[in-house]
Amino acid sequence: MALEQRTNGIKVQSEHNRDDDWSTLLLLVGSKRDRAAFERLFHHFAPLIKGFHYSRSHQAMSPEAADELVQEVMFRVWRKAPSFDARKASASTWIYTIMRNCRIDYLRRNSRHLTESDIEVDDIWDETPDSQPFAVLQQRRNERDIAEGLRNLPAEQSHVLEKAYMEGKSHSEISQELGLPLGTVKSRVRLALKKLQGALKRPE
Amino acid sequence: MIRHHPEKDMMLEYAAGTLPWALGLAVAAHLQLCPRCRQQHEQLNVIGGSLLQDSDCEQPDEGAFERLMKRIDRSAAESAPAEMKQSEANSRLPADPALVNLPRVIRKLVADNLPLKWQRVSPALKMTRLNTGQEQYEVAFHRIRRGGRTAEHDHRGQEVILVLHGRFSDADGVYVPGDFLVRRPGEIHRPIATEDQECLCFSVVEAPVAVTGVLGWLVNPFLSFRPG
Numbered sequence: 001m002a003l004e005q006r007t008n009g010i011k012v013q014s015e016h017n018r019d020d021d022w023s024t025l026l027l028l029v030g031s032k033r034d035r036a037a038f039e040r041l042f043h044h045f046a047p048l049i050k051g052f053h054y055s056r057s058h059q060a061m062s063p064e065a066a067d068e069l070v071q072e073v074m075f076r077v078w079r080k081a082p083s084f085d086a087r088k089a090s091a092s093t094w095i096y097t098i099m100r101n102c103r104i105d106y107l108r109r110n111s112r113h114l115t116e117s118d119i120e121v122d123d124i125w126d127e128t129p130d131s132q133p134f135a136v137l138q139q140r141r142n143e144r145d146i147a148e149g150l151r152n153l154p155a156e157q158s159h160v161l162e163k164a165y166m167e168g169k170s171h172s173e174i175s176q177e178l179g180l181p182l183g184t185v186k187s188r189v190r191l192a193l194k195k196l197q198g199a200l201k202r203p204e
Numbered sequence: 205m206i207r208h209h210p211e212k213d214m215m216l217e218y219a220a221g222t223l224p225w226a227l228g229l230a231v232a233a234h235l236q237l238c239p240r241c242r243q244q245h246e247q248l249n250v251i252g253g254s255l256l257q258d259s260d261c262e263q264p265d266e267g268a269f270e271r272l273m274k275r276i277d278r279s280a281a282e283s284a285p286a287e288m289k290q291s292e293a294n295s296r297l298p299a300d301p302a303l304v305n306l307p308r309v310i311r312k313l314v315a316d317n318l319p320l321k322w323q324r325v326s327p328a329l330k331m332t333r334l335n336t337g338q339e340q341y342e343v344a345f346h347r348i349r350r351g352g353r354t355a356e357h358d359h360r361g362q363e364v365i366l367v368l369h370g371r372f373s374d375a376d377g378v379y380v381p382g383d384f385l386v387r388r389p390g391e392i393h394r395p396i397a398t399e400d401q402e403c404l405c406f407s408v409v410e411a412p413v414a415v416t417g418v419l420g421w422l423v424n425p426f427l428s429f430r431p432g
C-alpha cells in the first residue's frame with residue numbers, strides 16, 4: 001500500500017481506503033451479523049442502488065420499483081454476506097452482481113416467456129468465487145484502473161456502456177434507441193472494453 | 205485447449221444481465237470451463253461496480269431500513285438448507301459417460317430434466333430437448349456417435365453450440381469441450397464426430413417453435429422419429 005501511495009498520489013489512495021471500509025463492514029456483517037455495520041452499508045449503498053435505476057439521468061424503472069429493488073438487493077446482501085470474499089471483489093462490485101441478479105429476477109417475474117424450472121438466476125449468473133482469486137493488490141489495482149478508465153472514456157463509448165449496464169438494454173435495443181447500426185454499437189462497446197482492459201495489461 | 209469463446213459483446217450483455225436466459229445458460233457453462241473468460245467476466249463485473257459506485261444518489265423511501273430489518277428478523281427463523289438440494293440432485297444423475305464431467309449449471313439442468321428422452325434424428329445423431337424455464341429459445345443436447353456424420357444443415361435463427369464431451373469437426377476446424385460456437389443463419393455446416401468417442405453438445409437456437417422443424421438440426425427431409 002505504501003508503494004502505491006507514492007506512485008499513485010493521495011486521491012487514489014483515499015478512494016482505496018473508502019472501498020476498504022465498505023469491505024470491512026461487509027466482512028463484519030458476514031462473520032458477526034453486525035447490524036450497525038449493515039446500517040452503515042445500507043445508508044451508503046441504498047441511495048446508489050436506487051440512483052442506478054432511477055435518477056435524473058437514468059430511468060430504467062419507476063421510483064417505486066427501484067425502492068422495491070433496494071429492499072431485495074440489501075436483503076440478499078445481508079443473507080449472502082458470509083460468502084463475500086474481499087480478495088475477489090470490492091464491496092461495490094460484489095453488490096453490483098447481487099443487484100444485477102435481483103433485476104434479472106424482477107424482469108423474469110414480469111415476463112411472458114416463463115416456464116416451470118429449478119434453474120435459478122444464481123445458477124446462471126453464478127459468482128461463486130474461483131479457487132484462485134487474484135492477489136488482493138492485483139485485484140484492487142484492476143478495480144481502480146477500470147474505474148479510472150471508465151471516467152476517461154469518450155462520451156459516446158461510456159454512454160453505450162451505461163445504457164447496457166444501467167438501463168439494462170441489449171445492444172440491439174441501444175441501436176434502435178440511438179438510431180445507430182447494430183455494428184456501430186458493438187464496435188463502440190469493443191473499443192471501450194479494449195481501452196479498459198488495455199489498461200489492465202500494462203506491465204507493473 | 206479451448207479456442208472458441210463468446211464474443212466480447214455477448215460477454216458484456218451477460219455481465220450486464222441483459223443476455224436472454226437461455227444464452228446466459230450457455231455462457232455460464234462456458235465460464236465454468238474457461239478460466240480466461242472467467243477473468244474477463246470479473247473485469248466486466250468491475251465495470252458494473254464502478255458504475256454503481258459513481259451513480260447519482262437517490263434517497264430510498266421513508267422507513268426503508270426499518271422495513272428491511274423487520275423482513276430480516278422474520279426470515280431469520282426459516283433459513284433453508286439449499287445445498288442439500290444440490291447434492292441430492294447430483295446423486296440422481298444417470299450413469300452416462302457423456303454426462304460425467306459437466307459444468308455445474310448443466311448438471312443441475314440435467315437433474316431438472318430427468319429422465320432424459322433421447323430421440324433418434326438420424327443414424328448418427330440423437331437429441332433431447334431441455335426445459336430451462338423459458339420458451340424463447342430451443343435448448344437441447346445433441347449427441348453424435350463416434351465417427352458419425354450429421355446431415356448438412358442450415359439455421360433459420362442464430363445457434364449457439366457448446367461442446368461438452370468428445371470432439372466434432374466441420375469444414376472450419378475441430379472443436380473440443382468448452383468450445384463456444386455461434387452459427388448464424390446461412391452458415392451451412394456439417395458436424396462430424398471424431399473416431400475416438402461420441403460427442404455431446406449443448407445447443408441454444410433462436411427460433412420460435414415453428415413450421416417445418418423445430419431446430420436447424422432437424423431441417424432434413426429424411427429425418428424420422430422413433431421413440432426412445
Ligand SMILES: [Zn+2]
Pocket residue numbers: 206208209210234238240241242
Ligand atoms: Zn472462454
